[in-house]
Amino acid sequence: MTEYKIALVGFGGVNRGFAQLVADRNAEWKETLGFTIKIVGVTDLFLGSIVAKDGLDAKQLVALPVEKGAFAQLPGGNAEAFNETVIKHSGADIIAEATFTNPVDGEPATTFCRWALESGIHVVTTNKGPIALHGAELKALARRNQVAFEYEGAVMSGTPVIRLAKQALAGANVQGFEGILNGTSNYVLTRMKDGLAFNDAVVQAQQLGYAEADPTADVEGFDVRLKVVILANELLNARLNVSDVACSGISNISAQDIAQASANGASWKLIGSADRAADGSVRASVEARLLSNSHPLAGISGATNAVSFKTELLGAVTVSGPGAGRIETAFALLSDIVAIHTAHGK
Ligand SMILES: NC(=O)C1=CN([C@@H]2O[C@H](COP(=O)(O)OP(=O)(O)OC[C@H]3O[C@@H](n4cnc5c(N)ncnc54)[C@H](O)[C@@H]3O)[C@@H](O)[C@H]2O)C=CC1
Numbered sequence: 001m002t003e004y005k006i007a008l009v010g011f012g013g014v015n016r017g018f019a020q021l022v023a024d025r026n027a028e029w030k031e032t033l034g035f036t037i038k039i040v041g042v043t044d045l046f047l048g049s050i051v052a053k054d055g056l057d058a059k060q061l062v063a064l065p066v067e068k069g070a071f072a073q074l075p076g077g078n079a080e081a082f083n084e085t086v087i088k089h090s091g092a093d094i095i096a097e098a099t100f101t102n103p104v105d106g107e108p109a110t111t112f113c114r115w116a117l118e119s120g121i122h123v124v125t126t127n128k129g130p131i132a133l134h135g136a137e138l139k140a141l142a143r144r145n146q147v148a149f150e151y152e153g154a155v156m157s158g159t160p161v162i163r164l165a166k167q168a169l170a171g172a173n174v175q176g177f178e179g180i181l182n183g184t185s186n187y188v189l190t191r192m193k194d195g196l197a198f199n200d201a202v203v204q205a206q207q208l209g210y211a212e213a214d215p216t217a218d219v220e221g222f223d224v225r226l227k228v229v230i231l232a233n234e235l236l237n238a239r240l241n242v243s244d245v246a247c248s249g250i251s252n253i254s255a256q257d258i259a260q261a262s263a264n265g266a267s268w269k270l271i272g273s274a275d276r277a278a279d280g281s282v283r284a285s286v287e288a289r290l291l292s293n294s295h296p297l298a299g300i301s302g303a304t305n306a307v308s309f310k311t312e313l314l315g316a317v318t319v320s321g322p323g324a325g326r327i328e329t330a331f332a333l334l335s336d337i338v339a340i341h342t343a344h345g346k
């Protein structure tokens with residue numbers, strides 16, 4: 001029986017959700033997945049850090065109060081976040097990186113991924129920054145060190161999109177995609193349709209664990225732009241940079257715009273898309289679009305996301321499911337570990 005030793009980097013909503021899954025389901029995974037998980041270290045800028053090579057009690061981790069330096073309350077814990085020590089020296093086989101997404105330079109998460117990969121440690125992450133901004137370098141580093149770099153949760157949370165399109169649609173010739181790729185903005189637009197004010201809807205999305213540390217990234221389209229870059233580079237072999245993607249968000253859509261759209265049988269949606277042109281180049285954009293209610297994406301509501309792949313052999317293939325959420329995104333980390341177990345497991 002394989003036991004993976006995992007260190008959690010960042011202990012906010014997603015990695016706490018992952019610890020919850022470990023607490024509740026480790027015994028079940030032994031039967032259904034053929035492995036168990038031992039958490040050997042956790043580090044978080046706000047909470048501090050802890051290493052225990054014999055394993056930490058996942059239930060105790062989940063119950064830890066969200067207080068500055070809280071890890072110091074546990075035996076062997078520290079109020080300071082010793083990120084490098086936890087990543088390199090906790091004895092982990094896998095690092096679960098879920099610190100905040102930095103849409104400008106992907107740091108410090110990219111450095112955390114580098115430290116792990118260079119040390120021969122697999123990385124699973126839900127962080128969009130390192131992949132959108134440094135994906136090619138990190139994938140090459142993983143290959144050189146014969147370890148995995150997996151990031152299914154970076155697009156559409158736990159809903160399988162990246163592996164589905166890369167593996168199950170291989171050969172179908174994906175020519176482009178369009179989708180609702182941000183849970184927060186779709187939740188906000190949906191709640192505004194119900195009559196809630198924009199700012200109140202954003203606060204709700206934060207309370208539900210959907211929003212970025214700075215929700216400007218959600219409502220101004222920056223988060224979708226990272227996801228569009230990730231999908232276009234993965235599926236269309238594009239070499240897009242963030243600056244190649246025209247981007248606008250939903251903050252200028254008023255309650256009146258939404259009411260008027262409803263009266264006309266239409267809905268506002270934040271759409272990320274990319275298409276391969278006849279000359280092979282790839283064009284991508286992020287913008288709010290007014291969709292007729294007969295459009296397949298118009299009925300996608302709340303934090304649900306959907307993406308429609310344009311393929312040569314099958315026509316449109318559409319995937320829909322949770323686009324955000326703590327447990328939903330924690331599941332993506334599990335699916336990455338399953339992928340590692342399949343490829344590298346004993
Ligand atoms: N919440 C969601 O629905 C989804 C989140 N993601 C991504 O997953 C990642 C984690 O998301 P959440 O857990 O919701 O965020 P969060 O804001 O709840 O947690 C992030 C944690 O990282 C810690 N952190 C920040 N900088 C750090 C540093 N330098 N060193 C150590 N710890 C640091 C913070 O103290 C915080 O506890 C983000 O990159 C987010 O974009 C991706 C898909 C969905």
Ligand SMILES: N[C@@H](CC=O)C(=O)O
Pocket residue numbers: 154156157181182183184185210211212218223323324325
């Ligand atoms: N803030 C993001 C989280 C997932 O990437 C969203 O709302 O979609």
